Amino acid sequence: MPNPHADHFYIDGSWRPSSTPDRLPVVDPASEEVFGAVAAGGEADVALAVAAARRAFPAFSSTPVAERIALLTRVGDLIERRAGLFADAMVREMGVAIGFAAAAQVPFGVAHVRVAADVLRRFSFIARHGTTATVKEPIGVCALITPWNWPLYQITAKVAPAIAAGCTIVLKPSELSPFSALLFAEVMHDAGVPPGVFNLVNGTGAVVGAALSAHPDVDMVSITGSTRAGVLVAQAADPTVKRVVQELGGKSPNVFLEDADFAASVGKGVLAAFRNVGQSCSAPTRMLVPAARLAEVEALAAAAAAQIVVGDPRRPETTLGPIANGAQFERVQAMIRSGLDEGAKLVCGGLGRPASLNRGFYAKPTVFSDVDPGMRIAREEIFGPVLSVIPYRDEEDALRIANDTVYGLGAHVQSRDLDRARRFAGRIRAGQVHINGPAWDGEAAFGGYKRSGNGREYGAFGLEEYLETKSILGYGAP
Known part of the structure; x- marks a missing residue:
């Protein structure tokens, strides 16, 4: 090599x-x-x-x-x-x-x-x-x-x-x-x-x-x-x-409005957050959902995470390889520990390597729920397979949480009502907003607001x- x-x-x-x-x-x-x-x-x-x-x-x-x-x-x-x-x-x-x-x-x-x-x-x-x-x-x-x-x-x-x-x-x-x-x-x-x-x-x-x-x-x-x-x-x-x-950097929100197709989109949101082992500056690692749908979202997110195959990146069946380097692995572990210490609900994953792996910088696909917007895992870029599910009261509350960040690189909006999604996307302070999981576009401007x-x-x-x-x-x- x-x-x-x-x-x-x-x-x-x-x-x-x-x-x-x-x-x-x-x-x-x-x-x-x-x-x-x-x-x-x-x-x-x-x-x-x-x-x-x-x-x-x-x-x-x-x-x-x-x-x-x-x-x-x-x-x-x-x-x-x-x-x-x-x-x-x-x-x-x-x-x-x-x-x-x-x-x-x-x-x-x-x-x-x-x-x-x-x-x-x-x-x-x-x-x-x-x-x-x-x-x-x-x-x-x-x-x-x-x-x-x-x-x-x-x-x-x-x-x-x-x-x-x-x-x-x-x-x-x-x-x-x-x-x-x-x-x-x-x-x-x-x-x-x-x-x-x-x-x-x-x-x-x-x-x-x-x-x-x-x-x-x-x-x-x-x-x-x-x-x-x-x-x-x-x-x-x-x-x-x-x-x-x-x-x-980024801390991109993925906002599920009340009329979103949760069954079809939550799992895709988990995979989007964990793409490239979560090591993407625009990864949608904050999933904002109506408080009344929290339990449903937790079950859907856990099911999606369970399908992820962590292991040797050379094997074709692997979907998630290791964190790219030792310093980043330690950063991810420290942030998971922070989520636990601050009282976020651990839906799946957690500290350490998956049980089947005893060497390599492998991290467990981790989903936290009932995350307060003030917690470190909701505010700092983690750069690993860690998703924070954050409940909101109403659409205005969702917008406030989405924009309550020093970052503004990317964002996602999920809604069956395209006009509603467009209006919400127009109010998000980010350089690129995805509505309902569109395909990658190499001609779409990419860059950020704020930091x-x-x-x-x-x-x-x-x-x-x-x-x-x-x-x-x-x-x-x-």
Whole structure:
């Protein structure tokens, strides 16, 4: 599994050794064993990568749209051809179940590339208003900082629109799931990306992430990660007044209005909360239900959780693998303990591993009920398979609870009355709201209100984050 380029970075079109002797171990969360390591970059590596991106920018920013579409098409094709390699890497480095890797992690990653190409085909980089022209131009050198929970998906969500815009890139993937990123760098190379347009430097956020954020020749930073990490990036970027796009934490509500189809939707809500082992920033981990239906919801949620198969992520029957790393496993256990200590009703799950597993960062699918909105499990992002069922009195109370959070990334509304659901969705303070469990849409703007971040990703909205706006007055006749 360890990549032959693990001791190297991809800079200026070739693989180069790290400037430091330091290595970062990579742990298999299913066995808790170290199975590889990657180079830990330093400021010198960042400087080389940024310089390469800066040199490449003038030429790449002026390439014809057709060339960028062709490059993105090759990238998407190569990821699809190597889908098995990507899936295997993510199973090993962050414990995702092989079925979910093959059905979601890889295909959705490819979809971001396809969507970027489609958006680029129809995007207008110039608009005229009278004799004034408004021009959209690539912003410049972009530092892209990606997380461990959706490794390929988050890389393509940033790299694809940046390439579409005509920007050049330095990617810092998570040091906890680096091997899928190295595979992606191989794809970019084999797709024929010009030297310097795409660069990759592995390392920690404290060193590589901080150096990229502060670098005066970086024009933009896009980070997906915790709110704490997003704040640090923004602080480091502040002296150079660069653009910062942040997709950060969440505590998304799933609101069941009184007329919702509880029998059909509660189980789906549990699975949505536990998708990717609950390690999704937009996971709907607060289920808001009418107080009179609480017992019914508890039974439905317990039945859905009982169908989840926790185990070896390499087995096709597994639906929930381990938590991705030891630190996150301990965080999940601490939050479950908090729920118990604060008096939430444990419907299923609880502390420790499932009884059949004695090693690996496996957590029990856990449902708490009768959760008070002030409890830690109702307010803090857990990032694990833990669902809080919260009763409400009436629709206004449900809205108050849904919006009573420092986050505002995603939300869900369940109702048989579409007009009612639309009205409720319009009052939720979140960047993306799902009504009655719709299919994933790679063109729907994704990003948050409040401490969930700034800016948007996906589709035309994601492309525009990588563009500057220029007005040219006196441009000519309309």
